[in-house]
Amino acid sequence: MLLEICANSYQSAKNAQEAGAHRIELCSELSIGGITPSYGLIQQVITELEIETFVLIRPRSGNFCYSEAEFEIIKKNIQVCKDLGCHGIVSGVLNSDNTIDIKRTQELIALSHPLPFTFHRAFDMVPNPTEAIERLIDLGATRVLTSGQQPKAIDGLDTLKMLKQQAQHRITILVGSGISSENAKVFKNEGFHEIHASASEIINSESSSYFGNTPQTVSSLKEIKTILNVITNEI
Template structure:
């Protein structure tokens, strides 16, 4: 089973590579659902890792419906990833009613060229996932990352199995969202070929507590950072070999 680690930092990506993950999805600000990482971060990760690096292309948090100018930024970021030697991008666009915007998404796929293209978890907002898959097949998308339209992939397992059985010969259905050591084996048992997880934990930095926080009260303070744990990654990889 192919394991993809969602890595929200340079350290997380390096940890994933050392721990035996098959692929990395590099992003920034995972706590906000992820946004596009910087040019320098992408470049460094590609240089350091000997496994495929996919990059999340999302210009901001706050949904997946974009202006013409934002789509131009996204296409330029996709082209940047190609220039830097990335193996794939993870992206997607929705209309205001949350149906897949096939025209905008196809434009991003065209910009990706020979890179692999994964339609990300915006798919879990799509009101009819089977209709959504049909739209992705129309434009030649090769993979969809989804929790089965539920908060976690474990909760959406039945829906994921339905999609895999109906469309698995035409598109890779990759479960993601809340995948842990405790439940990862369920997805291999049900026949999925790929799995997506972050294996993140809060890592405390030995720094003084700042007098002013720039975080909302719902988040940990600035001394805590999310890091993909290499020990957890290694155990999860071994569980689905």
């Protein structure tokens, strides 16, 4: 089983590498679901670390239905990531009714080529996941990050199993949301090949500003190692 760590900072990415994670999804602002990290962060991770790095391309929080200006920003950020040497792209676009925006998503997948493309957790908002998974397969997406349309993947297990059965290796089901050392083995036992976890720990709970208290988190070296030990049957 492959472990992808959702890394919200350089330190999180470094911890993921040192712990032995297989890949990171680099982003910023996990508290709002993640947005595109800064140019400087992407460059530093790619330059100084060796871990496979996919980058989240999401211009803002909120929904996944974007204006023309926002869509242009998404495309420019994908090109920046390719130029910097990133290893994969994580993105996606929905229509106002939360169905997959086929035309725009197809454009993003084509622009990302030859890098693998992960359709992110916007998938968990689609009204018909079985239909949506077929559309993503048709478009050539490499994988889909999903919790089975529940807040936590463990609660969406039945839907995840259904999607895995339907996919038949045509697209990778990357299981994410609430994955920890306590439940990772469940997904391995069900035959999933990839999981996605932030493995977060609070390192500064008293961080405050004019915008209120915002705890600072980092992907925990210890928790990542423990997850890896669990999925490799070492504990």
